[in-house]
Amino acid sequence: MSEGDKKNINVDVTGLQTNEKLVYEYDDQGRLKSVSKVNRDECWVVTAYYGTPLDPNVCVVRAWRDSLMEVPFWGLIAKAINRLYKYLGKTMFAVWWKAKLNDGKTNFPRIVTKNLCGLLTFLARR
Numbered sequence: 001m002s003e004g005d006k007k008n009i010n011v012d013v014t015g016l017q018t019n020e021k022l023v024y025e026y027d028d029q030g031r032l033k034s035v036s037k038v039n040r041d042e043c044w045v046v047t048a049y050y051g052t053p054l055d056p057n058v059c060v061v062r063a064w065r066d067s068l069m070e071v072p073f074w075g076l077i078a079k080a081i082n083r084l085y086k087y088l089g090k091t092m093f094a095v096w097w098k099a100k101l102n103d104g105k106t107n108f109p110r111i112v113t114k115n116l117c118g119l120l121t122f123l124a125r126r
Helices: 044-050 056-068 072-089 092-102 108-125
Strands: 020-026 032-039
Touching: 044 056, 044 072, 044 092, 044 108, 056 072, 056 108, 072 092, 092 108
Parallel strands: none
Antiparallel strands: 020 032
16 A cells, blocks of 8 residues: 555544554555554654754654664664664663753764754655
8 A cells, every 4th residue: 555545544643642653554455454553762862952852853853764664674774773772762871962962052962963863854854
């Protein structure tokens, strides 16, 4: 089923949160079996840089990451990076990095994150 076909499906998205996404499940003949809401992983570095998970740049990068995970080769790479990302997000290093992003001063973490977020946003919009 193509993206255009999904537009013709009526799905109630009332109450869909920024940390949720729709997952479409198909049968062997390609017919839609179900649509469900599942929690999506946060983009903590991008969100920390832009300040909110609702920022359009965060939404673009998150959607791009989610779409990459559905492609066989890139999906494996994206999932491995995502696991590393989750691990790093729980460390003291992540707490320090986020504090440096939020202090408003020009510093190494802010410069690196600005360039990384710019690159990810550029790639996601292509």
